[in-house]
Amino acid sequence: xxxxxxxxxxxxxxxxxxxxxxxxxxxxxxxxxxxxxxxxxxxxxxxxxxxxxxxxxxxxxxxxxxxxxxxxxxxxxxxxxxxxxxxxxxxxxxxxxxxxxxxxxxxxxxxxxxxxxxxxxxxxxxxxxxxxxxxxxxxxxxxxxxxxxxxxxxxxxxxxxxxxxxxxxxxxxxxxxxxxxxxxxxxxxxxxxxxxxxxxxxxxxxxxxxxxxxxxxxxxxxxxxx
Amino acid sequence: xxxxxxxxxxxxxxxxxxxxxxxxxxxxxxxxxxxxxxxxxxxxxxxxxxxxxxxxxxxxxxxxxxxxxxxxxxxxxxxxxxxxxxxxxxxxxxxxxxxxxxxxxxxxxxxxxxxxxxxxxxxxxxxxxxxxxxxxxxxxxxxxxxxxxxxxxxxxxxxxxxxxxxxxxxxxxxxxxxxxxxxxxxxxxxxxxxxxxxxxxxxxxxxxxxxxxxxxxxxxxxxxxxxxxxxxxxxxxxxxxxxxxxxxxxxxxxxxxxxxxxxxxxxxxxxxxxxxxxxxxxxxxxxxxxxxxxxxxxxxxxxxxxxxxxxxxxxxxxxxxxxxxxxxxxxxxxxxxxxxxxxxxxxxxxxxxxxxxxxxxxx
Numbered sequence: 001x002x003x004x005x006x007x008x009x010x011x012x013x014x015x016x017x018x019x020x021x022x023x024x025x026x027x028x029x030x031x032x033x034x035x036x037x038x039x040x041x042x043x044x045x046x047x048x049x050x051x052x053x054x055x056x057x058x059x060x061x062x063x064x065x066x067x068x069x070x071x072x073x074x075x076x077x078x079x080x081x082x083x084x085x086x087x088x089x090x091x092x093x094x095x096x097x098x099x100x101x102x103x104x105x106x107x108x109x110x111x112x113x114x115x116x117x118x119x120x121x122x123x124x125x126x127x128x129x130x131x132x133x134x135x136x137x138x139x140x141x142x143x144x145x146x147x148x149x150x151x152x153x154x155x156x157x158x159x160x161x162x163x164x165x166x167x168x169x170x171x172x173x174x175x176x177x178x179x180x181x182x183x184x185x186x187x188x189x190x191x192x193x194x195x196x197x198x199x200x201x202x203x204x205x206x207x208x209x210x211x212x213x214x215x216x217x218x219x220x221x222x223x224x225x226x
Numbered sequence: 227x228x229x230x231x232x233x234x235x236x237x238x239x240x241x242x243x244x245x246x247x248x249x250x251x252x253x254x255x256x257x258x259x260x261x262x263x264x265x266x267x268x269x270x271x272x273x274x275x276x277x278x279x280x281x282x283x284x285x286x287x288x289x290x291x292x293x294x295x296x297x298x299x300x301x302x303x304x305x306x307x308x309x310x311x312x313x314x315x316x317x318x319x320x321x322x323x324x325x326x327x328x329x330x331x332x333x334x335x336x337x338x339x340x341x342x343x344x345x346x347x348x349x350x351x352x353x354x355x356x357x358x359x360x361x362x363x364x365x366x367x368x369x370x371x372x373x374x375x376x377x378x379x380x381x382x383x384x385x386x387x388x389x390x391x392x393x394x395x396x397x398x399x400x401x402x403x404x405x406x407x408x409x410x411x412x413x414x415x416x417x418x419x420x421x422x423x424x425x426x427x428x429x430x431x432x433x434x435x436x437x438x439x440x441x442x443x444x445x446x447x448x449x450x451x452x453x454x455x456x457x458x459x460x461x462x463x464x465x466x467x468x469x470x471x472x473x474x475x476x477x478x479x480x481x482x483x484x485x486x487x488x489x490x491x492x493x494x495x496x497x498x499x500x501x502x503x504x505x506x507x508x509x510x511x512x513x514x515x516x517x518x519x520x521x522x523x524x525x526x527x528x529x530x531x532x533x534x535x536x537x538x539x540x541x542x543x544x545x546x547x548x549x550x551x552x553x554x555x556x557x558x559x560x561x562x563x564x565x566x567x568x569x570x571x572x573x574x575x576x577x578x579x580x581x582x583x584x585x586x587x588x589x
Contacts, residue, residue: 050309050310051310053309053310054285054288054308054309054310054311054314055288056309057308058307058308058309060307064307068299068303068307071299071302072295072296072299075294075295075296075298075299075504076295076296078295078506079293079294079295079417082416082507110508110509110510111508112507112508115413115414116413116414117413117414118507118508134510138385138533139381139382139385139386139389140381140382140384140385140388141378141381141382141511141515142378142381142509142510142511143510143511144510144511144513145510154513155511156510156511156512156513156514156515157378157382157511157515158382158528158529159529159588172588174528174529174530174532174533
């Protein structure tokens with residue numbers, strides 16, 4: 001029986017030049033090929049639809065358009081205000097920081113110094129402003145404005161702690177040099193200078209009177225600034 | 227005259243003109259088959275991720291706006307409104323990490339297999355430079371969404387360049403400062419920085435990468451795959467079509483994985499803070515700020531050790547990497563494997579356990 005079948009296969013091979021096994025393989029190959037091609041067609045339709053819509057651009061609702069426009073205006077104004085700050089620093093000899101009454105001992109107020117760098121204004125224990133650069137002396141990140149229970153602010157980039165009174169980093173901080181202190185000027189509402197302190201700490205003017213007057217805190221342009 | 231002859235001989239051996247034909251570079255090329263053969267696929271995979279980067283990067287250019295007022299908003303627009311925008315950006319972000327990962331593994335395995343010896347010195351040096359460019363592409367691309375993390379990370383990176391100046395003598399000490407200001411484009415990180423980084427990220431660095439990659443691939447095709455193991459492989463397979471189609475099959479599988487991951491898992495989902503929080507110049511640096519994972523190997527040591535130690539280690543490491551073909555010319559593959567293993571263990575530990583080690587030491 002087996003020999004007969006073998007004989008038939010051999011005959012078939014001789015007649016057609018191919019074995020039935022080859023035919024079957026070809027059939028599977030064709031079926032597989034058609035399936036893959038169909039899959040590719042479907043995938044292409046899906047992909048083309050996405051691709052077309054990608055290049056065509058989104059169709060936004062009115063509300064979405066308004067939200068995006070509002071955000072655009074907000075960020076543009078923010079950028080513009082920074083440019084105004086830069087212009088202000090180029091032309092003004094004094095820059096407003098905050099009202100003395102608004103300063104706090106534990107939460108510093110951020111402001112931009114004459115070099116367009118970040119700075120912090122605290123209220124010292126003597127009731128006078130304490131201004132220091134907020135640019136970390138390690139690698140330039142902006143330090144935090146909240147003091148811990150030791151009166152230190154943190155630079156989170158490489159974890160340096162700085163004492164806000166002295167500006168000095170703690171010994172185990174990667175930063176090795178203190179945050180520089182900035183000088184300040186106290187003025188009344190008519191912009192009359194009442195008192196001032198240099199970056200080195202020298203005080204001039206009537207401090208007691210300035211405190212009572214509800215003075216505003218300014219920084220003054222120095223020879224090297226801008 | 228002798229120097230000129232030596233230089234000409236050196237170039238002739240590295241760029242053999244007689245082999246610069248299709249038959250020699252493709253048809254006759256064979257790939258050794260041995261226990262380290264898998265490493266021959268790593269360069270191709272890195273190339274696949276580069277292709278994904280180029281295509282998705284080009285698509286992102288249709289909507290991205292490189293201005294400080296609109297950069298962040300345009301990224302948000304891509305993610306939330308553009309058809310397949312989130313998928314494209316996720317693929318760009320995921321494949322950038324994959325590209326750096328596979329480029330690093332490719333370099334380590336090439337070192338362990340001693341694939342840098344004569345006449346493959348140029349291939350090695352081009353490869354090292356390609357890895358550096360890839361990492362700089364990662365650094366420059368990081369700033370483009372203009373968020374709080376990105377801008378502060380860029381400040382740190384640029385300030386690191388500036389900090390080098392204190393260790394240089396005389397007038398040279400000003401050089402890093404000039405370099406930093408050139409890249410920064412102004413007294414602080416702002417619009418000029420974003421414009422410069424954008425130009426670097428989408429034009430200059432890709433051009434440099436394309437040139438070096440061309441050289442690297444030409445060298446690989448000219449000199450063939452390195453032996454890789456001490457015992458000469460008895461079995462080989464043809465580069466075309468066998469290895470080539472195996473490579474393509476692997477690419478298809480990996481592409482599918484990246485595609486599905488990008489579809490299901492936003493790259494930002496691993497970050498402890500919203501990536502789309504726009505940069506505010508009057509805001510503090512966010513707590514737990516960190517660079518991308520591929521900089522951890524240098525970030526954690528920077529937190530724990532003095533800057534000069536890191537600087538010295540970086541300079542030494544870079545010099546050793548560039549001069550590897552000459553320094554390790556006579557070193558056995560066994561020793562090279564140990565060195566590669568030590569380097570891998572360090573990179574793995576610093577990347578995966580860096581934070582824990584840092585906390586343990588600081589406590």
